[in-house]
Amino acid sequence: MCGIIGIVGTSPVQGRLIESLKRLEYRGYDSAGIAAQINGVLERRRAPGKLRELEAVLEREPLNATTGIGHTRWATHGAPTERNAHPHIVGRVAVVHNGIIENFAELKAELIAAGRVFQSDTDTEVVAHLLDAELATGLPPLEAFKATLARLRGAFALCILIGGEDEVILAARNGPPLAIGYGDGEMYVGSDGLALGPFTNRIAYLEDGDFAILDHDTARIFDQTGAPADRPIKIVPASAVMMEKGNYRHFMEKEIHDQPEGCQRTIAAYVDPLASLVAVPGGLDFSTIERIQIVACGTSYIAGVIGRYLIEQLADLPVDVEIASEFRYRQPSIRSGALVIAMSQSGETADTLAALRYCQERGMKSAAIVNATESTIARSVDVVWPIHCGPEIGVASTKAFTAQVSVLTALAIAAGKARGRIDAIEEARLVNVLLGAPRLIAEAIGLEDAIKDIAAEVSKARDVLYLGRGPMSALALEGALKLKEISYIHAEGYAAGELKHGPIALVDDQTPIIILAPFDSWFEKSASNMSEVMARGGQVIFITDPDGARHAPAGAKVVVTAPSSDPLVSALVMSVPIQLLAYHVAVQKGADVDQPRNLAKSVTVE
Numbered sequence: 001m002c003g004i005i006g007i008v009g010t011s012p013v014q015g016r017l018i019e020s021l022k023r024l025e026y027r028g029y030d031s032a033g034i035a036a037q038i039n040g041v042l043e044r045r046r047a048p049g050k051l052r053e054l055e056a057v058l059e060r061e062p063l064n065a066t067t068g069i070g071h072t073r074w075a076t077h078g079a080p081t082e083r084n085a086h087p088h089i090v091g092r093v094a095v096v097h098n099g100i101i102e103n104f105a106e107l108k109a110e111l112i113a114a115g116r117v118f119q120s121d122t123d124t125e126v127v128a129h130l131l132d133a134e135l136a137t138g139l140p141p142l143e144a145f146k147a148t149l150a151r152l153r154g155a156f157a158l159c160i161l162i163g164g165e166d167e168v169i170l171a172a173r174n175g176p177p178l179a180i181g182y183g184d185g186e187m188y189v190g191s192d193g194l195a196l197g198p199f200t201n202r203i204a205y206l207e208d209g210d211f212a213i214l215d216h217d218t219a220r221i222f223d224q225t226g227a228p229a230d231r232p233i234k235i236v237p238a239s240a241v242m243m244e245k246g247n248y249r250h251f252m253e254k255e256i257h258d259q260p261e262g263c264q265r266t267i268a269a270y271v272d273p274l275a276s277l278v279a280v281p282g283g284l285d286f287s288t289i290e291r292i293q294i295v296a297c298g299t300s301y302i303a304g305v306i307g308r309y310l311i312e313q314l315a316d317l318p319v320d321v322e323i324a325s326e327f328r329y330r331q332p333s334i335r336s337g338a339l340v341i342a343m344s345q346s347g348e349t350a351d352t353l354a355a356l357r358y359c360q361e362r363g364m365k366s367a368a369i370v371n372a373t374e375s376t377i378a379r380s381v382d383v384v385w386p387i388h389c390g391p392e393i394g395v396a397s398t399k400a401f402t403a404q405v406s407v408l409t410a411l412a413i414a415a416g417k418a419r420g421r422i423d424a425i426e427e428a429r430l431v432n433v434l435l436g437a438p439r440l441i442a443e444a445i446g447l448e449d450a451i452k453d454i455a456a457e458v459s460k461a462r463d464v465l466y467l468g469r470g471p472m473s474a475l476a477l478e479g480a481l482k483l484k485e486i487s488y489i490h491a492e493g494y495a496a497g498e499l500k501h502g503p504i505a506l507v508d509d510q511t512p513i514i515i516l517a518p519f520d521s522w523f524e525k526s527a528s529n530m531s532e533v534m535a536r537g538g539q540v541i542f543i544t545d546p547d548g549a550r551h552a553p554a555g556a557k558v559v560v561t562a563p564s565s566d567p568l569v570s571a572l573v574m575s576v577p578i579q580l581l582a583y584h585v586a587v588q589k590g591a592d593v594d595q596p597r598n599l600a601k602s603v604t605v606e
């Protein structure tokens with residue numbers, strides 16, 4: 001979950017390393033550092049905290065070099081202090097690392113017994129010691145690197161400078177992604193294409209087990225057997241503009257507001273608006289699929305749960321949805337004729353990738369719903385369904401969620417059609433409903449001022465309970481997750497039918513109870529739950545639509561009236577108030593909205 005960058009350059013590198021690290025800060029922001037070689041001597045600058053702390057250090061003590069490496073950290077082993085910040089320098093080696101060296105404890109014990117002294121609490125430092133020890137035996141850098149890699153177990157992306165080898169960077173990948181960029185007399189290596197965006201659009205992706213040596217002109221890449229490997233160079237479109245906040249205070253705010261346009265882009269890629277037909281790319285025949293298994297984490301998992309409602313209802317096709325970290329270890333039985341769908345904004349989530357591979361190894365056909373189309377997950381599957389919402393920078397997922405749900409809605413229609421459950425008239429109706437969703441999302445964003453007022457109250461709460469039925473029960477989970485992650489308020493999301501089986505004990509006059517209940521087939525049940533909560537003094541925030549507002553029992557503390565929508569897209573529309581609420585609660589609490597504590601955007605370790 002750390003971000004790494006390396007440049008074998010011809011012009012000053014410090015500013016460019018920082019520029020790249022800014023693009024990688026979404027991967028972690030516990031500390032940052034850069035290292036370079038000056039007259040054959042390795043030097044580094046490091047600082048705990050956000051990148052701006054490192055920039056302040058560099059202002060006082062710049063590093064004037066043309067080749068260097070950089071790192072932004074999400075701490076796994078060792079507190080987020082300066083001494084644990086990367087790069088780690090040992091003798092002739094400076095290393096930055098993303099991942100976990102699982103056998104670091106035994107390697108460290110062996111190195112200490114051999115007289116080596118450690119300066120940090122990290123797993124990474126063993127790599128620097130091992131490589132330095134190999135170099136000390138007289139091996140050339142590439143051979144020493146190979147010998148070092150053979151000792152490591154776990155997940156790693158590594159980027160390394162060797163003292164005295166001025167114009168060279170070593171890199172290796174085993175798990176977390178690593179991209180090689182090709183420039184004009186310069187070469188680059190980074191955690192993703194976004195990091196290399198300012199320098200080049202010619203990018204090759206290392207495969208698992210690959211290692212490489214970069215100089216000014218090229219990268220020599222080897223596979224895990226040590227044989228030279230040819231990794232295709234792709235032209236990756238630059239997306240610099242999409243990384244600006246514009247007039248918004250936070251990326252999350254911008255991304256919430258981006259949703260009408262974003263969903264329009266997504267939907268346009270999955271339907272033919274003129275013919276009112278669904279047009280899912282990838283050529284998958286849903287009539288041959290007997291079952292779908294969705295694997296995902298966090299918000300992507302919740303999108304999958306909403307997808308299950310839609311696909312089962314419209315296509316009568318059984319769907320299982322499971323948290324990838326549970327799925328991968330419980331030895332699930334795999335059914336022939338099933339399709340696995342890996343759902344991931346980043347396309348790099350370690351557990352989702354592992355769950356996908358589990359299914360693929362057992363012969364399942366695979367698809368991925370991803371934002372990052374050059375990601376490891378996207379490159380591993382039979383069919384890629386991109387969500388087209390542009391880079392999502394805020395750690396709290398918003399526009400990727402609605403784009404994922406939009407894709408799943410189109411897939412549900414396509415599956416229903418392919419399986420003969422939807423005729424041409426119904427297909428046209430559903431497609432037109434879906435095409436109308438971006439306008440309704442825009443209308444829902446119009447609730448922002450009303451939600452700001454509610455946020456003032458909710459921000460004082462210690463606990464919040466979110467309730468809903470049907471797809472709204474999934475959205476209740478999402479509302480609670482959003483509140484937890486950016487405003488640090490304890491929140492629970494529950495299927496409202498479970499209320500009487502436990503959570504009703506939480507109800508008191510201090511705990512806001514947010515009920516999500518559009519006027520659909522579940523409405524009456526949700527309204528009863530509302531009455532039960534109010535009878536016990538609960539302070540209800542009722543998020544509904546105009547018909548729901550008319551039929552709601554009296555007594556809610558606040559009623560939020562979202563636009564009226566067909567059940568096909570009500571989850572898309574109702575997502576907006578819960579996102580806005582979490583955002584404004586976090587702002588009112590003065591929390592760091594885009595970079596909440598302890599989190600990282602891309603979770604590339606399990």
Ligand code: M6R
Nearest residue numbers: 298299300344345346349396397
């Ligand atoms: O990149 P992915 O969609 O695989 O990420 C999965 C989760 O880490 C992610 O959705 C996380 O839960 C978000 N921070 C939620 O807002």
